[in-house]
Amino acid sequence: MMKLTAEKLGQFKDQLLAGNALREDGSRVRITVHMGTCGIASGAKEVMDALREEIAASARKDILVNTSGCMGLCSREPLVTVECIGQEPIKYQYMDAEKTKLVFREHVLNGKVHLPFVLARGTEISD
Amino acid sequence: MEEHDTVNGIPTMQELPFFARQKIRVLKNRGVIDPGRIEDYIARDGYAGMVKALTKMTPEEIIKEVTDSGLRGRGGAGFPTGAKWRFASQSKNDVKYVICNADEGDPGAYMDRSVLEGDPQAVLEGMVIAAKAIGAHQGYIYCRAEYPLAIQQLNIAIDQAKGHGLIGQNILDTGFDFDLEVYQGAGAFVCGEETALMTSIEGKRGMPRPRPPFPAVSGLWGKPSVLNNVETLASVPQIILKGAAWYASVGTEKSRGTKVFALTGDINNVGLVEVPMGTTLRTIVYDIGGGMRDNRPFKAAQLGGPSGGCIPAEHLDAPIDYEKVAELGAIMGSGGLIIMNDEKNMVDVAKFFMEFCCDESCGKCVPCREGTKRMLEILSNLAKSKGKPGDIERLEELAGMIKITALCGLGQTAPNPVLSTIRYFRKEYEERIMRGKGPSGP
Numbered sequence: 407m408m409k410l411t412a413e414k415l416g417q418f419k420d421q422l423l424a425g426n427a428l429r430e431d432g433s434r435v436r437i438t439v440h441m442g443t444c445g446i447a448s449g450a451k452e453v454m455d456a457l458r459e460e461i462a463a464s465a466r467k468d469i470l471v472n473t474s475g476c477m478g479l480c481s482r483e484p485l486v487t488v489e490c491i492g493q494e495p496i497k498y499q500y501m502d503a504e505k506t507k508l509v510f511r512e513h514v515l516n517g518k519v520h521l522p523f524v525l526a527r528g529t530e531i532s533d
Numbered sequence: 534m535e536e537h538d539t540v541n542g543i544p545t546m547q548e549l550p551f552f553a554r555q556k557i558r559v560l561k562n563r564g565v566i567d568p569g570r571i572e573d574y575i576a577r578d579g580y581a582g583m584v585k586a587l588t589k590m591t592p593e594e595i596i597k598e599v600t601d602s603g604l605r606g607r608g609g610a611g612f613p614t615g616a617k618w619r620f621a622s623q624s625k626n627d628v629k630y631v632i633c634n635a636d637e638g639d640p641g642a643y644m645d646r647s648v649l650e651g652d653p654q655a656v657l658e659g660m661v662i663a664a665k666a667i668g669a670h671q672g673y674i675y676c677r678a679e680y681p682l683a684i685q686q687l688n689i690a691i692d693q694a695k696g697h698g699l700i701g702q703n704i705l706d707t708g709f710d711f712d713l714e715v716y717q718g719a720g721a722f723v724c725g726e727e728t729a730l731m732t733s734i735e736g737k738r739g740m741p742r743p744r745p746p747f748p749a750v751s752g753l754w755g756k757p758s759v760l761n762n763v764e765t766l767a768s769v770p771q772i773i774l775k776g777a778a779w780y781a782s783v784g785t786e787k788s789r790g791t792k793v794f795a796l797t798g799d800i801n802n803v804g805l806v807e808v809p810m811g812t813t814l815r816t817i818v819y820d821i822g823g824g825m826r827d828n829r830p831f832k833a834a835q836l837g838g839p840s841g842g843c844i845p846a847e848h849l850d851a852p853i854d855y856e857k858v859a860e861l862g863a864i865m866g867s868g869g870l871i872i873m874n875d876e877k878n879m880v881d882v883a884k885f886f887m888e889f890c891c892d893e894s895c896g897k898c899v900p901c902r903e904g905t906k907r908m909l910e911i912l913s914n915l916a917k918s919k920g921k922p923g924d925i926e927r928l929e930e931l932a933g934m935i936k937i938t939a940l941c942g943l944g945q946t947a948p949n950p951v952l953s954t955i956r957y958f959r960k961e962y963e964e965r966i967m968r969g970k971g972p973s974g975p
Contacts, residue, residue, distance in 0.1 A: 407696030411706040412584045415575070422576040440564055442650045443643070443682055475651020477564025479551060481803035487564070496543070521537045528545040530552055532561030533783075533791075 428491040433470040435514055436495075438487040442476030448483035449502055456503035457486075460510040469514065482525060488513050499525035550820045551802050556783060558791050559767045560807045562652045568686045571693040574654040580699055582770035586662045587707040590773070592622055595666040599769065601777035603789030608634055608725075608762030609837065609866040610942070611788070611855040614769075617759060620749035621667040624757035629669035631660050631711075632734070632753065632760045635676035635683070636718050636725040639838025640889060642869030644793040645763035647805050649676065649683035652767065653690035657700060657713070659766030662773055664711045667759055672713035675730050679720060687715050722839075722893035726941045727760045729895070740897045741941035762867065764793055784810035788854035792865070798835075798872035799826045811852040814844060818872055829874035833957070837866025839886045839893075840946030842953025843879065862953040864946065879958035880965050884912040886950035890943065901944030904935040908951060920966040925955060 410418060428434055437457060441450045454473070461469050477485055482499035486506065489495040496519055498509055505523055512520040537543045546552045557563065566573035574580070586595050600615025621629060633656055637645040649656065660672045676684050691713065694700040702710050716734050723729045724739040731753045733739035752758025768790065772780045781789040788810040794817065796806050801823035808817065814834055818824070825831055833843040836853075842863035844851070851857050858865050873882070891905040908931050911924050932948030939945045955962060 407693070409696075409698035411698070412588045415580060415584055415705065419575050419578070419581075422572050426573075426576055438564070438567075442647055443680075444647075446682070472567045473569070474564050474566060475568055476647045476805060478555075478560065478806065479802060479804045481801075485564075497546070519540050519543070521540075521543070524537055524543050526546045526549050526552075527540070527543045528547065529565065530546050530557060530563070532557045 428489065430491065432468070434468040434491040436470045436472060436489045437514070438472040438474050438489075440475065440477050440483065440485040440487070441473045444476050444480040445483045445485065450484040452503045453484045453486060453501050453506045456506040457510065460507055464510075464515060477530075479525070485525065490514070490517065494527045495529055496527050497525040498523045551804070551823065554812075554816055554820045555807050556791050556809050557807050558771060559648060559655075559764055559793055560652075560805065561771075562655070563647070563805075564651070566652065568651055568653055569689050571654060571690065571697060571699075574652070578774060579654055580658055580770075582772075582774035583658045583661050583699070584705060586665050586773050587704060587709050592666045592668065595662060595773065596622060598777050599666070599772060602772045602780035603777075603784070603787075604765065604768055604772060604780065605788065605855065606762060607764035607768070607792065607867065609840065609864060611865060614761065614765055617749060617761070618663065618666045620747070621757050621759045624750050626757050628671075628756045629667055630753045630756055630758040631663045631667065631669045631672040631713075632731070632758055633660055633672070633674040633766055634725060634727065634730060634760050634762050635674050635680070636730060637680075637763070637867060638677065638722040638725050639840075639867055639869045640886075641795060641797050641835070641871045642838055642867050643795045644805060644868045646680050646683050648763050648767050648793075649680065650686050653683075653686045654694065655767040655770060656687075656763055657690055657694055659761075659769035660713060661700065661704065661711050662769050663759055663761065663766065665709060667757070669759070670710045670712065672711065673734055673753070674713065674715045675718055675724070675734060676715055677718045677720060684715055684717060691715070721895070722889075723895045723941070723943050726943055728941065730760065731758065740895045741943075743940060764868070785852060785854040785856075787856055792853070792868060794868045794870040796822055796870050796872070799829065799874040799877075800824070800872040801826055810854045813850050813852055815849040817853070817870070818849070822872065825872070825874055829876065832873050832875045832877060833879065835863075835871040835873065835882065835950075836869070837864035837949070838869045839889045840864055840942065840949055841866045841869075842949050843873075843882065843957060845957040862949070862956050864949065879954040879961045880912065880915050883951045883954045884909070884916050887912050887947070890947035893943065894947075895943075898938075898940035898944060900935045900938040901940065901947065904931055904939070905944070905947050907931055908935075908948065912951070915962065915965040918965055920962075922966060924966055925959065925962050929955065
């Protein structure tokens with residue numbers, strides 16, 4: 407790992423912001439499984455397993471899988487966020503392995519948001 | 534579950550009342566960053582507050598900024614954080630400690646767990662800033678062993694922060710040293726009390742001791758120490774980065790900033806909510822919480838866990854801040870907020886919390902050890918409709934005695950759930966005495 411200095415932290419941040427963006431010639435899809443204790447207790451690990459299986463089967467190399475903590479709405483867990491390049495992130499609620507496979511095929515592979523499982527679109531804005 | 538016809542018909546996060554009425558500061562990275570990747574944290578201004586504190590501010594300036602922000606301890610007692618830091622900074626000693634209290638144990642409370650699991654670097658950054666303010670070079674995070682994921686994420690976060698030179702010797706080449714480690718608690722509720730927590734880190738049985746001396750004077754291993762709760766420390770980086778005025782711009786006169794609540798119980802949206810201090814219970818329950826489950830009537834909100842109390846429907850419009858909540862007979866507490874409908878009997882609620890305190894009493898002082906036991910006996914009899922005339926007065930007498938004579942916060946506040954339910958729901962106690970059983974919970 408790179409040791410930072412006070413001066414370099416700002417530059418490092420800028421590099422990271424540029425590197426995190428989805429790109430046509432890099433990762434074109436980012437899928438985040440929300441895996442706080444609440445998510446895991448509701449089945450987020452099964453969701454993650456199903457997702458990895460689907461990605462492996464699709465042989466797509468441009469899909470980034472992230473985990474994240476609780477996004478606040480514990481009673482709608484497991485929650486999954488799908489962000490395709492050039493589009494708003496979509497939050498899916500009450501997910502399970504089967505629903506994950508469906509969303510992956512419809513949304514990620516066919517580019518059609520799977521409306522019945524959707525909670526919301528966009529991102530929370532902090533103060 | 535809502536269904537949408539088109540993508541355009543999907544509400545944005547800001548259009549959902551659950552998110553719209555919140556103001557996220559401590560939880561600003563929730564669901565967005567990968568807690569196992571320090572890069573994600575840095576990309577969202579992580580460690581920028583620490584850099585400012587280490588390179589541009591003196592300890593006095595840091596303490597002034599935190600004091601001016603109005604930040605008060607989010608563990609529940611609400612002691613001004615800046616004042617706590619000032620006391621510790623004024624204690625002369627080569628060795629001082631910064632301790633993060635992550636021993637969250639109130640039933641129904643999981644705010645700190647969510648921060649530790651989802652944004653652990655914010656806590657580390659807050660600790661380094663606190664260390665610079667008081668002149669400490671070693672820290673501990675006391676986290677309960679029942680939080681395995683939080684402990685795992687914290688350890689990953691510490692390793693990554695050390696790897697990048699953000700913790701350890703000569704942080705970011707500024708000449709400041711601060712190291713820290715996680716200490717696992719073994720599951721005793723009393724270890725969330727600061728003196729018991731330090732005794733536990735010292736390797737002894739976790740029992741409280743009288744204060745003074747306060748930890749700022751004589752804390753861990755007799756050295757000056759600052760103990761802050763997870764949410765308090767996670768608030769600090771943004772206060773330093775954005776300034777005291779920014780932080781103090783929301784909230785009430787004496788309770789500035791935001792508060793995170795774990796919203797649970799008979800409500801539609803269960804989850805973690807962060808709202809400005811002074812937000813009404815009605816907004817939290819009916820807007821953010823989406824109303825009562827099955828449209829049953831709201832009966833009471835339990836705030837502050839075993840040290841807190843119940844707020845009844847007549848006070849739904851009270852602005853929630855430290856002062857108002859205390860006036861209503863509850864305490865802000867760490868943020869557990871349990872919403873109850875009309876099916877819940879308040880004698881049963883009081884009995885539940887007294888059982889908890891009785892179990893968790895460490896036994897060191899008589900008022901807590903024996904007093905909670907005697908109160909529980911009376912409550913158990915009432916719950917079985919075997920109450921006797923005079924039981925309410927006996928409970929009140931015992932409660933008053935325990936409050937003024939118990940050694941630590943656990944005992945001093947243990948009677949609160951009983952007193953607050955007697956205050957607002959005396960009739961349910963009387964029913965259990967006079968006419969056998971009152972309306973009972975499921």
